[in-house]
Amino acid sequence: MFTNKEEFKQIFQNNVVSKLGKPLNEVSSEDVYTILSRMMREFAGREWASTNQELRQDAEKQVYYLSLEFLIGRLLGNNLLNMGMLEMVKSGLDDLGISLEEIEEQEADAGLGNGGLGRLAACFLDSLASLGYAGHGCGIRYRYGLFEQKIVDGNQVELPDDWLQKGFEWEVRRADRKIEVRFGGYVETREADGELYFSLRDYEAVWAIPYDVPVIGYRGNQPDYHVNTLRLWSAEPVPEMANRNLGGAGNYYSYLNYNRSVESISEFLYPDDSHYEGRLLRLKQQYFLCSAGLQSILRTYDKLNLSYDQLPDKIAIHINDTHPTLVIPELMRILVDEKGYGWDKAWNIVCRTVSYTNHTILSEALEKWPAQMIRDLIPRVYMVIDEINKRFCKVLMEKYPDDPERVAHMAIIFDDQVKMAHLAIAGSYSINGVAALHTDILKEREMRNFYELYPERFNNKTNGITHRRWLMHANPELNDLITESIGSRWKTHPKELVSILKYSEDAAFQSKIAAIKKHNKQRLAQYIEQKYGTPVNTDSIFDVQIKRLHAYKRQLLNILHVMYLYNQIKSMPSLNMVPRTFIFGAKAAPGYYLAKNTIKLINRVASVVNNDPDVKDKLNVFFLENYSVSLAEKIIPAADISEQISTASKEASGTGNMKLMMNGALTIGTMDGANVEMYEMLGDDNMFIFGLNADEVMDYYQHGGYSARDVYNSDPRIKEVVDQLITPGPFASNTYEFASLYQSLIDGNDEYFMLKDFDSYAESHVQIEAAYRNQQVWLKKSIHNIAHSGKFSSDRTIQQYASEIWKIHPVQG
Template structure:
């Protein structure tokens, strides 16, 4: 690769001259098309609504109101338009008796809603002007909103993007999940170690949600199953040992450009009789509330630690709780229009299982149809197989859930009976027909896994009970067919399909990067947030020096903003003129944050050996949470923080290298990091990342990908072109071949001096003075632990690819061109396209624009 004389510093200095400020970008629509979109209210009228809510809803007045009160008043004022749209949408769906998809997901990582709703309603500029007239700054008020952190990572953020697209495309849909009181957790660092604290996102209420007590459901647990005989026909009756109330909270999901407003319905758990007066009056003041406390635990926190039997039981109950409530709600809504005529149920109802967490909805619908409505097994099963479809998100065995039969017998005895019956029918009627007399195949495909302890395989249940199963990127879907479920694919060749993931450009470009959105508006049609393929019009500008300068000016201003945020959160000072290298995702070994860490250690060592070592100044930025019980993941966070502490305070390296792990990574922090990123780290072991969506968000905002041929990286590289990303490392087939012949990580440790040096560094107390070996668990996992994710095998290729990054960044013109082309070619990764694929291949929905 040739290197031009243009330096990074020169490039960024030129960029500074063409700065586009954030406020200017947000204020000024650039084209006639953009200005033609009229807000539904004037700034003056909106001021009146805000003041009305400040006084009448918040009970305060202008001179006294806090920023939190101003944010809430503004949200309530905007909510008037949201609720009007919701009412119109619901009337339309009722009038036309629409087919709808019911999207069941344990996670919905919604983030903040005010900014997103303002953009989708074309109220952002009007609201800014209205608040300025009242002496308030919209940017400041947006920071008052807590994140709706009802998810952990890509799974939950994907679900949020899909809800946005469904509403925008006027497709009838309801999202179903859990109304977690605390979400995942709020992450803090204490001496570099992750500390989890409750994430009380709705401690003071949430202006966007509405409680719907009229739609509350009763959910049964525990107890026993009785077999009764009516003549010669047996009937199973479940005598529950406990009943929980599921109370729904609805969050409106606003479509873009005046489209539908759908709902996300989240279930809160409450006790049916939550206070025992007799016990209280007898002096049992705590015991009187025991049932309430036990019931509320179900929706208390996302993903309780399941290392204990009690934790496993709670997770299974959580999954059943929201599935049972959702199925009951779906049936209630159907019967409201159709009574007990079930012929139209599969025509009007589609249920999408987002991963295996909601798989228990399959036997639950069977239970409802058979036990509550006396439907014959054959008819009930026929309905279920037409209604359900399943999205697989992982090839990792530990992520394909299994529950012990013992736990099912205790918590859901009736469902275990139904699963046994589903399994018996499947094995005797379908598996035996395909592979006659093959008991080994039956054992392999059985929903019940035989072993030391019998297990219920939720992945198998999801495949057997669904009419379609999809992976989330082409390579992932291929591996689902060939590696994960090859026998199921042989049995049902048309069942397994692909729907590549996507992201909503409304939030992940227009809302989070207003400077870039304004620049794009100047050069292509302003309806690009609806038709992302129109970004291809920017390709013609990729070689335009003036446009390159403007594009990189936007990037630098975003970096300046992030520099301030980094200092506010951590006290660490970094330069916006450095290359910003970003890895933001859930902390997991297969995502290989520790590969990134080893390369940082190698760079640091090179700088110490040679202070004149020639490298572009670089800031490595991390954002990640580790599951509370995932000890090695937490050790990796600790190691990154301790290495950062040493590097950032080492004057010998002249500020060429900085490392920052930002605390409490979440959607609102991602919205600040992604627009500022120069490099997108997508370095999972090939074959392990199903798709990824962070890779799409970063590329859309002009970051260049350094990544393996894994997940959607492959399709991103195809769209952008190999010259505009940095692909390295083992392929899926090479990983398989390496495993087949026997992988020994010591081969790399013994023969690569740099690998050996950085790993031995982790054994010392260099980064943890007085605590030798405090970081050694990472080294041990890579050597004694067998390096299951091939970190050492890919290290040298990764290091070489990073040299190419460094070299290209020195050529400001070449880098700008590649950044522009990344943004211009990400149209495929619009979640609208993903949803259209679901509509065409799986759901078969029809769009119904709301009547208004």
Template sequence: MNRLNVNKTVFKEAIFENIKNQFRKTIDQASNQEIFQAVAYAVRDIIIDQWIETHKTYEQVDAKTVYYLSMEFLMGRALGNNMINLCVNEIVKEVLDELGVDLNVIEDEEPDAGLGNGGLGRLAACFLDSLATLEYPAYGCGIRYRYGIFEQRIIDGYQVEKPDEWLKNGNPFEVRRPEYAVEVKFGGNVRVERRDDGTEHYIHENYQSVNAIPYDLPIVGYNNNTVNTLRLWDAEAIQSFDLESFDRGDYHKAVEQQNLAKSIVEVLYPNDNHYQGKELRLKQQYFFISGTIQQVIRKFKQKHNDIRELPDKVTFHINDTHPSLAIPELMRVLMDDEGLAWGEAWAICSRTCAYTNHTIMSEALEKWPIELFSRLLPRIYQIVEEINRRFVVSLVDKYGQDNERIRRMAIIANGQIRMAWMAIVGSFSVNGVARLHTEILKNEELKEFYELYPNKFNNKTNGITQRRFLLHGNPKLAEWITRKIGDEWTTDLTHLKHLEAFVDDEKAQKEFMHIKYENKVRLAEYVKKHNGIEIDPRSIFDIQVKRLHEYKRQLMDILHVMHLYNELRENPDRNMIPRTFVFGAKAAPGYERAKLIIKLINNVANVINHDINIHNKIKVVFIENYRVSNAEIIFAAADVSEQISTASKEASGTGNMKFMLNGAVTLGTMDGANIEIVEEAGKENAFIFGMTSDEVIQLQHERTYDPWDLYNTNQAIRKVVTQLINGFYAPENPDLFRMIYDSLLNGGGEPADQYFILKDFEAYIEAQKSVDIAYRNQGKWAKMVMMNTANAGKFSSDRTIEEYATEIWHLKKTSVDLTKI
């Protein structure tokens, strides 16, 4: 059964057989989870022939392939996405209807594959979808985290992290590939042997090692026959049980290798605020990089005799700084395993690796202590030292003894290895992910590298896949759009521009807004079920959902809610459109202040939602365990998209694009891709406020900003900031939010109000007032939201990938012909 011959009768029989063979049951005895498994395996049967044929085709034409290296792939659920891309959604729905089974209920049985923290991992997932849809040969390469990102519970207003057991019932779409296993080594020492020809041979010994075992997942292209692969590496012990140690009574030693392997792939991004966490994170990064590069070289050599041809057939793309170990690991394989001299190896490596910088925030520009790095990866450290030595020599040749510049640019300095610098030096392309971000990299953060390598730097503005976030996530709007302008938008999002013909049409406006209302009802039902809170679908749904970080300024959002509540307490009859403020965010487990902001949001919600005197004019909701599957419901329901990061701090953002696509109006700063969103939709169709990136950067350089001036002169600011420490939102512990208060006014080891929340606060209040005024004119509002959807075409990941494929990777489209099967 493949996409070309699937029919209802065959598919129904496949479900019956899967339930019988896997669970020894008939369908009327099966649970929803068992039916999900049966349907998923039936869908996988459709995929398999295409999957095999795709890779056979790539081998026949010897296609150049990109290996997209990422510590994160936030894939979400696979079943619905695969059905849509296979174009069998309607058939499957009809089959299940005939069986008395609700497809939505079955889809809800699938856990999200939460192998990412936020935008970075979701972007990688969108890119894989676009690569397959555009018929480009590609692998995604990452880690099969057994627990993924944590499952977030909110208990007494606090974030509590629980294991995300996404593999508890298995993954029906994955295929274990033990034949591609490779050994990955840690620790030990390196011995040098001099050969008869005078060359040196490096021997790694006394190491610990694990087997890297790939698990492949299909990435289905939309309405074509291409199925690419996401390869996730799992770790297994070389020898899982040491019987000799067990017999001696050394039980820990008996399972030592098994525990090492288990720890590497246990959980996404362990806490790195302690030494053991840093060590484990570095192990994770090297583990999947070494597994990938060893296997790719092995595969390359099966068809090619000359390793020097590698750049013609392979690109390793480094998705943010985390996979930058690809550069020294590729050098190790080329020199130690393939016997190349340094110059030959470096020529290959620096033509094979490309790097995307996603942010200027410190956590992405990783630095590793030399002691940790050299002990854990001794051979890799030797190679990094030599890369650095040669790079420093080149700097001296170019700039002379400019010691200060060399210290700033050296890969190794101050007892640390700067991984972003390594990625820049060892790659042939360095790109930012929005026009503003790339300019900041070139003119501020990476200015000296841009001066050294101007031809390496380029911009690729991010995008999202419309198939996940409109076709699947908002089926009612997708159907309406197709009725109006046809279905070409599913593979060419610029076709949405044709919707502009309807933005002044009163009937079309009412249809669009009715769909929005139905999506708001859907979200209200979700909130009632999961939060126990009644929210009014006729209120303005003002939504901020994203990873919780201080620069994204969820704190400013909730301070504004506190301000609005203060005004309503003084004047409960104030004329305002009721507003529902929705938050969703996970904070990194070790990020104490971010977790405290979550507690503040929930405490504010608890006070406001129980105050009958304000007549339900404000409701506040914190959606627990924000993830891809509930994000689809949230984006479709939003009226206002909160994109309020401190200007110059957000590289791009992709949530802003998902909201725009689904007909929400951006309330934001001129930061990241917001600038390009406003250019496309028109400034009149957004609410823009706050300092520009130039103003922020200037303030940071001048260091003259003192938030106490605002606290002492602005009564609105003074009141909400004081409420952080006067017990208003924490009567049993008035000092609970003092850390937040101090971050705004006193700093405490860092600049006070370093993300300029108070500086932008008054402008934010005025922008929020503009939202209230605009929403009162429903005809005008309908036109605004329709203009956003109509002008979202630029922000498809298909466009982004087309640019990567043609301008960086130089891939060729490779079609798959199923008629030969």
């Protein structure tokens, strides 16, 4: 290990020569990235081994966080920061004429996740390691990410996200720790000594090969750092199974089909589930993750030589949304079939081991699987689910003998569908929502029957983000200013950011905040101009909406308002307004036509606005393609306005709202998700709240009374922009191009109340402009947002999970 800049430079140059056989002046940026990342992984490997040994010796309780997504982003810069080497390495490379920022650009964003669910999992892993908890991730090593988004003629086009093309320097393949996962076949039942025994026959086996990634905790002032593990599973053929499938001469294609079938399990993040084969593959992925992960966890547990009665005292298994719910019947299967436990005792162990986070109240996102599909794919596991359901329904019938409708509604299997959320609740000791409002809605509406049955299991854990990536690394100038002003303790105790409130009206401090924001806006503007060829006014308000494209997130409301502003300027060319730059970033699911049509509309509006000489000095619109963690790190520090405008009651929490707040952006938002808790701290003075609240939305859903057509007919502004969707003119080239959007608003009665909230939204934007004109007032608001953002660090969230759900303590060094 090097301890100073000169040692680093020497070791780095030695590695370049010995590993590449090139002098330093001949290496490419990609070469430098490869050498530097390998050096860091090797250095981290020592602490990784030390942490693992400490965990074995102390036999501490360990958490395993199962998730289909881990949106970890690029690791080089973040790992350098957490290892305490970022400034040393940056300075050393500068001396050698190498830009660390350029080197970081050589790393691909790991294609292991899609949106908030996966990014939350990544933030949680960072906090677990940084706080010294024994907590590991368990996921799938996807060969291809969701997709690489290209915008062609305004349309989203999906290309393969081949993120592993150049390898992944941070992973270590552990072929010696492979696990066999079994699909298909049939269950053979036999009786002996009055007991039933079950065996799976004629199954198809696959190898799950683990690839381990070190999760490096923040060093701070400590002499060393804690390193946990993200274990990613890759599916590979079992040679014996392939040979069996050959059968005899002429069956070579059976062999190829078997191999292809196996490799497809870990090939794509979220395979297309619009057809049966795609849904089957997605179910296969879920069981693959659960079976491989659980067998690996139990293999580690077996080294303790303890009874499985003590499993909940040493192991906590957490399922991130319903995707890993099959871990519940899989653990039952292992305990009953392989460990010899009776049903009741096994079920008691399961229900004290597994905990579950619910991430959605959208009915279409609550997973259901055809019972026959599960029965065919994993027949023994289906038998276990069926038995869990029978016993669960028996409990319900005893408790509610006169309410068969409630029993049917709560059943795990009903109408030939397996309801994964119901299975997750029945088999977990803790069920948590991810924001106070979300948890209240779960308890009072969506999961009310289950809450009445198990009130002690439900709790709230408001989401958080790691301030290390989203402030310290993404916004180093702001990091430095805060540290100069209040010291460095906030880096390990982020709630102490509140100390900067004393500078909120300090003119010198405000001036420094303004300069940092301006520099970040210039950096983003340079990126946009280089990529899209359009200059950006860095004196304009940077208004940002970056998140998955979904109707309830209401990107459509945002762009309709931009169209309204365009119409205003065209009708009043001398209009005195603060210039606005609207920035969008989002991916739409490949089969989600309405979302893709919204992307096309945003790009059409951008093309019109950015090329209209009457408007372009006052209004710009950009849709930044292929939104990712690394792109977010460029956008978020530059944002003035954070658009968090989902229909109230629809967004479980949100985490983009927290990242933008932490970097000094002001929120325009509804009282939805974590916006509510932000508002409780910031109030009307420091946020721009608009629109219906959750109770009003739910009242409309329950009792009706809303007519989008009436709103359309009564507000000329709304009528003009909605008509522009189907009237050939500046935005629509023909009557049908954006007809689906028009129909969703008018014929579909505006399910997400965009027209209802339009007037309130437009008025909030007027307030934003008025506030921005007084920079002293604006900067005070910005500082208040930064100061109160410490509550939304994932360190706080993980400490709550650790003490209130998992019952674990930091590992003592």
